[in-house]
Amino acid sequence: MIKTKAYAAQSASTALAPFSIERRDPGPHDIQLEILYCGVCHSDLHTARNEWRNTLYPSVPGHEIVGRVVAVGSQVRGFKAGELAGVGCLVDSCGHCPSCGEGLEQYCENGFVGTYNGPAFGGENTYGGYSQTIVVKKSFVLKIRHDEKQLAAVAPLLCAGITTYSPLRHWKAGPGKTVGIVGLGGLGHMGVKIARAMGARVVLFTTSPAKTDDALRLGAHEVCISTDPAQMARLANKLDLIVDTVAASHSLDALLTLLKRDGTLTLVGAPENPHPAPHPFGLIFKRRSIAGSLIGGIRETQEMLDFCADHGIVSDIETIRMDYINTAYERMLKSDVKYRFVIDMATLR
Numbered sequence: 001m002i003k004t005k006a007y008a009a010q011s012a013s014t015a016l017a018p019f020s021i022e023r024r025d026p027g028p029h030d031i032q033l034e035i036l037y038c039g040v041c042h043s044d045l046h047t048a049r050n051e052w053r054n055t056l057y058p059s060v061p062g063h064e065i066v067g068r069v070v071a072v073g074s075q076v077r078g079f080k081a082g083e084l085a086g087v088g089c090l091v092d093s094c095g096h097c098p099s100c101g102e103g104l105e106q107y108c109e110n111g112f113v114g115t116y117n118g119p120a121f122g123g124e125n126t127y128g129g130y131s132q133t134i135v136v137k138k139s140f141v142l143k144i145r146h147d148e149k150q151l152a153a154v155a156p157l158l159c160a161g162i163t164t165y166s167p168l169r170h171w172k173a174g175p176g177k178t179v180g181i182v183g184l185g186g187l188g189h190m191g192v193k194i195a196r197a198m199g200a201r202v203v204l205f206t207t208s209p210a211k212t213d214d215a216l217r218l219g220a221h222e223v224c225i226s227t228d229p230a231q232m233a234r235l236a237n238k239l240d241l242i243v244d245t246v247a248a249s250h251s252l253d254a255l256l257t258l259l260k261r262d263g264t265l266t267l268v269g270a271p272e273n274p275h276p277a278p279h280p281f282g283l284i285f286k287r288r289s290i291a292g293s294l295i296g297g298i299r300e301t302q303e304m305l306d307f308c309a310d311h312g313i314v315s316d317i318e319t320i321r322m323d324y325i326n327t328a329y330e331r332m333l334k335s336d337v338k339y340r341f342v343i344d345m346a347t348l349r
């Protein structure tokens with residue numbers, strides 16, 4: 001076993017603090033990474049504080065992991081020691097159900113294994129990226145083609161990037177389509193960059209007027225303050241797709257009115273408490289849909305990383321020390337992040 005320093009929450013109400021964990025020795029199909037940077041996702045906070053009521057403690061969050069390969073198993077081809085690599089939200093799945101067969105491991109019919117919080121509801125726990133090193137099956141490790149100097153800003157692509165890329169691809173964002181992104185946080189700012197690079201017209205919806213200039217700089221064609229009914233009314237029936245990244249419960253009715261006939265509102269935000277059910281008329285009269293989307297499979301995550309490398313896309317980040325994590329969580333709750341915290345793991349050594 002490999003002893004590793006980490007940061008863990010011991011209960012829903014305790015701050016994250018130093019903790020020691022063990023990783024398995026790399027098997028023939030495993031890769032061991034020295035973790036250099038780990039992004040801070042709002043899901044880390046939901047999990048550390050048991051907001052989804054399924055947290056296994058101690059909880060070591062972190063699923064936006066980038067680092068350097070330090071060891072590869074005897075059967076591993078395609079990776080060698082010294083290379084950069086990434087690990088996202090998944091570290092295993094059954095490998096034989098129809099979803100796994102289509103490369104959609106996140107929808108594994110026998111339950112995927114999360115990078116942290118394992119198979120929730122009773123299975124074995126797993127420990128995430130707020131740690132020095134991790135050992136992962138090769139088939140769940142991603143190649144990084146970005147320049148090494150950008151490595152910290154690549155980390156958030158492993159969750160925020162793929163979680164927005166996947167629905168944008170699935171619902172065919174591209175030239176001739178108008179896409180709304182709701183919430184300018186970690187996911188939202190990646191959604192703006194990626195939808196723009198795909199060729200769509202991008203409208204960013206925010207509750208924070210002070211983020212307007214940033215949204216335009218990040219790639220939005222237009223910004224709408226979602227709390228202003230007049231601004232919302234001007235966009236009625238104009239959007240083909242909306243990706244809602246908001247981390248808190250809110251009404252969906254006003255967003256539905258923005259969709260064209262046959263448009264789709266896709267929920268990716270996963271708040272502690274559910275959104276109130278929308279009025280059916282908002283769906284019925286224009287045959288609109290509400291959908292959801294979960295991260296993305298490994299094949300699509302690699303496709304997204306390559307797309308971002310080709311388009312020069314990384315995350316806008318604030319690099320933090322490991323011991324700043326509890327303050328970072330408080331700032332995330334106040335929407336005070338531009339636009340993703342990334343932990344420099346050298347500060348844990």
Ligand code: NAP
Nearest residue numbers: 042183184185186187206207208246247248269270294295
């Ligand atoms: P984040 O950085 O905190 O961003 C969330 C944004 O939502 C905020 O910047 C803010 O944008 C808006 N917001 C937050 N609280 C709000 C409130 N009370 N009222 C209105 N707007 C509010 O979070 P994130 O890391 O992007 O994650 C967003 C959500 O997606 C979380 O629930 C997370 O768990 C979930 N998630 C889902 C998946 C998936 O696979 N579906 C994957 C990763 C994360 P404005 O200031 O612009 O309004």
Ligand code: ZN
Nearest residue numbers: 041043159160
């Ligand atoms: Zn995440």
